[in-house]
Amino acid sequence: MIFSRKTDYGxxxxxxxxxxxxxxxxxxxxxxxxxxxxxxxxxxxxxxxxKKGVVRSLKGPSGGFVLAVEPxxxxxQEILTEIDGPTRVFECFATEADCTFYSDCMMRExxxxxxxxxGAVLARYTLADFRYTDKPADSTAGKA
Amino acid sequence: MIFSRKTDYGxxxxxxxxxxxxxxxxxxxxxxxxxxxxxxxxxxxxxxxxKKGVVRSLKGPSGGFVLAVEPxxxxxQEILTEIDGPTRVFECFATEADCTFYSDCMMRExxxxxxxxxGAVLARYTLADFRYTDKPADSTAGKA
DNA sequence: CTGAATAGGACCGGTTGGGTCCGCTTTTCT
DNA sequence: AGAAAAGCGGACCCAACCGGTCCTATTCAG
Ligand code: SF4
Ligand code: SF4
Numbered sequence: 001m002i003f004s005r006k007t008d009y010g011x012x013x014x015x016x017x018x019x020x021x022x023x024x025x026x027x028x029x030x031x032x033x034x035x036x037x038x039x040x041x042x043x044x045x046x047x048x049x050x051k052k053g054v055v056r057s058l059k060g061p062s063g064g065f066v067l068a069v070e071p072x073x074x075x076x077q078e079i080l081t082e083i084d085g086p087t088r089v090f091e092c093f094a095t096e097a098d099c100t101f102y103s104d105c106m107m108r109e110x111x112x113x114x115x116x117x118x119g120a121v122l123a124r125y126t127l128a129d130f131r132y133t134d135k136p137a138d139s140t141a142g143k144a
Numbered sequence: 145m146i147f148s149r150k151t152d153y154g155x156x157x158x159x160x161x162x163x164x165x166x167x168x169x170x171x172x173x174x175x176x177x178x179x180x181x182x183x184x185x186x187x188x189x190x191x192x193x194x195k196k197g198v199v200r201s202l203k204g205p206s207g208g209f210v211l212a213v214e215p216x217x218x219x220x221q222e223i224l225t226e227i228d229g230p231t232r233v234f235e236c237f238a239t240e241a242d243c244t245f246y247s248d249c250m251m252r253e254x255x256x257x258x259x260x261x262x263g264a265v266l267a268r269y270t271l272a273d274f275r276y277t278d279k280p281a282d283s284t285a286g287k288a
Numbered sequence: 289c290t291g292a293a294t295a296g297g298a299c300c301g302g303t304t305g306g307g308t309c310c311g312c313t314t315t316t317c318t
Numbered sequence: 319a320g321a322a323a324a325g326c327g328g329a330c331c332c333a334a335c336c337g338g339t340c341c342t343a344t345t346c347a348g
Contacts, residue, residue: 003234036242060346061292090147106274117261130250204315205323
């Protein structure tokens with residue numbers, strides 16, 4: 001599986017942050033709770049994203065995370081790369097010496113093509129396409 | 145990584161078998177040796193392929209493996225599916241209850257699209273496109 | 289100064305990928 | 319019939335990785 005839970009968590013968190021952008025930093029706890037993501041784990045993901053510059057993190061009280069990019073400006077491909085590293089479909093593990101096919105390998109070619117196609121799809125979407133809409137007050141909680 | 149060593153080994157073995165098709169069964173040992181694949185491991189892969197009907201296996205002396213399909217008739221997609229199972233790019237692990245996005249999830253959509261694209265590429269090739277050509281007598285062995 | 293917040297390192301249990309071993313069965317050859 | 323040459327298949331093994339936890343250090347608002 002190319003895209004893991006981490007991918008999912010990270011992307012969802014970014015969607016959430018995109019929505020709250022205007023309203024200042026959002027705490028880890030809030031995101032984790034609303035999105036039902038294990039807090040400690042999400043923390044790691046967000047830290048990573050912070051280092052890559054996708055989000056900004058503010059310490060101290062009234063701190064939290066803020067999206068640092070324009071949602072429509074960052075492609076899904078970029079995001080996934082920052083979370084999971086470049087999308088690798090296959091990696092040739094041999095060298096010229098231990099693979100008969102090395103010098104003219106069809107597989108490397110085809111798998112390269114596959115990777116390109118994936119990239120192409122992923123590049124067509126931006127974070128702005130992934131909208132978070134707040135739940136309309138949980139139905140089990142009596143409202144009316 | 146979607147495509148593993150197993151994929152690589154299996155596909156290479158099939159390429160080899162495609163070339164030797166006319167000349168009767170090829171033994172596991174021969175394939176393993178020529179292709180530099182761990183014998184016991186390759187055995188497993190070929191067994192699997194035999195059960196799926198891609199190759200036929202003959203026991204006893206003068207036995208071995210024979211390709212059971214027409215190289216040009218079987219797509220890369222089919223082959224890889226038999227070796228590795230269906231090409232899964234992402235699997236949603238949540239249910240309606242634990243993911244806020246469930247009912248209208250963009251990710252599932254996009255990842256589905258990605259899978260389709262991969263399938264499309266893979267379906268464009270057949271085993272016949274993956275040719276094995278015997279090495280022209282190893283260059284280190286003095287020939288001239 | 290204190291408390292609320294992130295940063296980050298250590299650690300951990302389960303799964304899986306890659307691979308081995310060995311005894312069993314089938315088939316052919318003499 | 320028996321020996322030898324194949325494949326069959328189950329048990330096992332190891333290392334890496336994934337998902338996740340925990341604990342301490344740091345930073346900053348009030
Ligand atoms: S076949 Fe191609 S990809 Fe596979 S090992 Fe040989 S060179 Fe690498
Ligand atoms: S976001 Fe979509 S894919 Fe991810 S868990 Fe929720 S429903 Fe499944």
